[in-house]
Amino acid sequence: MFDESGLDDLDALERLDASGTLRALAGAGASVRRALEASVNAGLERLNDFEPRGVVVAATGGSACVAELFEAVAREGGAIPVHSCTSAPLPGWVGALDLVVAVSQSGRAEGPVALAAEAARRGATLLSVGAPDSPLSELSARSRGIHIPLAMPGSSSRTAMWAHATPLLLAADALGVATVSTATVNALADVLDERADEVGPSTESFENPAKTLAVDLIESSTIVLGSGHLGGVAARRAVAMFGRTGRVPVASGVLPDAASQVVACFDGPLAGGESSEVDDIFADPYLDGPRRPPLRLLMLRHASDAGTELQALADAVVAAAEDAGVRVSLVDAVSDDPLLRVASHVALTDFAATYLALGQGYDPATSPHVRLLRGAR
Numbered sequence: 001m002f003d004e005s006g007l008d009d010l011d012a013l014e015r016l017d018a019s020g021t022l023r024a025l026a027g028a029g030a031s032v033r034r035a036l037e038a039s040v041n042a043g044l045e046r047l048n049d050f051e052p053r054g055v056v057v058a059a060t061g062g063s064a065c066v067a068e069l070f071e072a073v074a075r076e077g078g079a080i081p082v083h084s085c086t087s088a089p090l091p092g093w094v095g096a097l098d099l100v101v102a103v104s105q106s107g108r109a110e111g112p113v114a115l116a117a118e119a120a121r122r123g124a125t126l127l128s129v130g131a132p133d134s135p136l137s138e139l140s141a142r143s144r145g146i147h148i149p150l151a152m153p154g155s156s157s158r159t160a161m162w163a164h165a166t167p168l169l170l171a172a173d174a175l176g177v178a179t180v181s182t183a184t185v186n187a188l189a190d191v192l193d194e195r196a197d198e199v200g201p202s203t204e205s206f207e208n209p210a211k212t213l214a215v216d217l218i219e220s221s222t223i224v225l226g227s228g229h230l231g232g233v234a235a236r237r238a239v240a241m242f243g244r245t246g247r248v249p250v251a252s253g254v255l256p257d258a259a260s261q262v263v264a265c266f267d268g269p270l271a272g273g274e275s276s277e278v279d280d281i282f283a284d285p286y287l288d289g290p291r292r293p294p295l296r297l298l299m300l301r302h303a304s305d306a307g308t309e310l311q312a313l314a315d316a317v318v319a320a321a322e323d324a325g326v327r328v329s330l331v332d333a334v335s336d337d338p339l340l341r342v343a344s345h346v347a348l349t350d351f352a353a354t355y356l357a358l359g360q361g362y363d364p365a366t367s368p369h370v371r372l373l374r375g376a377r
Contacts, residue, residue, distance in 0.1 A: 002218045002359045007211045008204050016358050019365035021245070022201050024159035025350055029193035035150055035166035036185050042148045044167060047174035050125065052099040054081045055175070056090060058115035059103040062157030062244075063164055065237045066103050070168045072229040073339065078177025087111045088118055096123035101171065103164050105150075105157040107134020116140065129167050156365055158245065159350075161237070162192060162343065169339070184339065191340050195347035209331070210348050213298070214355035216329050217248060220296035221270050223262055225317065226345075227255040227302060227310050230338045234300050238349040245364045246356030250298075256313055262297070263320045270295040272325020296327045300345045303334040 006012050013022065055074075057067035067084035074082045083091055088111070094100065100119035102112040107130035116139050119126050126145030130136045131152075140147040148167040152160050166185060172178040197203075199210035222242070226235030232254035242250040253262045265271065270293070299318060302311075321328050331348055333341035357364040 002215070003361070004205065004215050004359060007201075007214070007355055007359055010201055013201050013358055016361065016363060017354075017365075018363050019156070020154050021156075021159055021354050021364040022351075024155045025347070025354065026196040026200050027155075028159070028162045028347065029189040029191075029196065031152065031155070031160065031163035032166050032185060032189040032192065035148070035163040036170070036182065036189075038150060039148050039167045039170050042146055042167075044127075044146060044148070044170055044174060046146060047099075047127070047171055050099070050175065052080060052125065052175070053095075053097040054083065054093065055099045055101065055177075056094055056115075056119075057082065057084045057101045057103070057168070058086070058112045059084070059164075060086045060109055060111040062159075062161070062240075063103045063105060063109075063112075065161055065233065065240065066164045066168060068233045068236065069165050069230075069342070070101070070172060072233050073169065073172055073180065074177040075229050077179060078172075078175070080175065080177050082177070085115055088114045090115055090118050090122070094119065094122055094124055098124045099175075100124045100126055101168060102126065102128045102130075102136060102140075103168070104128075104130040104134075104136050105152065105155070105160055105164070107131035107136035112136065113139065119143075120145075127167075127171060129164055158241065158365075161346070161350075162188070180339065184337065187337070188340055188343050191335070191343045192347050195344055195351075199348055199351045210351035211355050213329055213331070213348070213352040214246070214359055216296060216327070217242065217246070217250070217298070217352070218356060218359065219293060220327060221293045222248075222250045222296045222298050223265065224250055224252045224298045224300065224349075225255060225258065225262060225314075226252070226300045227314060228338075229254075230342045231255070231300055231302070231345075234342045234345040234349070237346050238298070238300075238353070241350055241353035242356065244367070244370075245350075246353035247360060247362060247367075248356060255310060255317070259313055259317055263317060265295065266320055266324035266326050268295075271321075294327060296329060297321045298329045298331065301330055301332045302338075302341050303332055 132149035
């Protein structure tokens with residue numbers, strides 16, 4: 001049972017949040033600034049004169065979204081092909097003319113470490129991001145690569161997304177596949193700080209959009225919809241966090257391609273009609289079946305898209321949802337910079353996913369069934 005009132009009980013939240021997930025999310029801006037300093041100190045500028053034939057980003061689990069983010073920012077500005085990879089082997093084309101980026105919070109994750117080792121054997125240039133004094137950092141040192149040491153006690157790969165992303169964003173700029181200046185990275189840290197102030201635990205539910213969103217989602221079957229390549233990163237990140245942290249199944253789509261698929265769902269049994277009616281107190285749950293949660297559309301919007309064809313399509317999807325009786329939640333980001341919009345969207349949905357877990361009485365960082373799954377590997 002979801003305890004909405006408990007979201008404003010700071011003592012109860014602290015007891016449930018034994019691993020400090022809320023604290024780690026609130027410190028995302030500060031972690032970006034530390035990662036920026038670590039990147040400069042590690043000699044990331046060595047990439048300025050490097051022109052790789054291709055780039056592979058190796059990341060798994062909570063760090064996988066960092067690879068997606070790198071691909072998205074490099075898609076429009078670079079002529080270098082970028083490929084993400086979660087497990088060995090590396091693509092067959094990777095060799096001495098290429099760059100392999102390996103990301104692991106602990107520096108011990110099996111997939112990234114194995115891919116980094118294979119990259120070193122093939123003579124590829126290696127950039128690694130993760131814990132100092134780890135197998136990944138040692139491998140990078142032996143292969144004369146660049147290691148960005150990020151010591152992040154109290155964080156997990158899920159809450160450290162932006163710290164891990166910072167060296168990759170700076171690398172994209174150094175390689176010339178995107179324009180991400182130091183000023184942009186500092187602005188990104190500021191956006192994360194501002195969102196944390198707005199949606200952190202001390203802000204009460206009636207004026208906290210992340211807590212409100214958590215309450216909305218616990219009562220719904222939700223589709224998260226983003227726009228464009230970077231909007232897709234935010235939508236898929238939201239799905240991952242709502243599932244792994246919030247313990248609720250959520251689907252995602254990306255405009256423009258997903259518009260028809262999503263709108264078609266509005267014709268189905270979860271949209272309006274009987275699924276949104278008040279429960280029948282005389283219904284037999286064994287004969288009549290359990291009540292299905294109604295459909296909800298969570299739209300990640302960009303204020304700067306106003307007047308564009310993409311915004312017109314987004315408005316049409318929202319209008320169709322409302323016409324079908326589908327509940328709609330809107331999350332707006334106002335920055336003109338697409339990267340900063342992603343940061344704003346991700347920060348809010350990360351907090352909402354954490355409140356979903358806490359409202360259900362779960363520690364956001366710990367899942368008994370995930371531990372069982374790890375034991376089976």
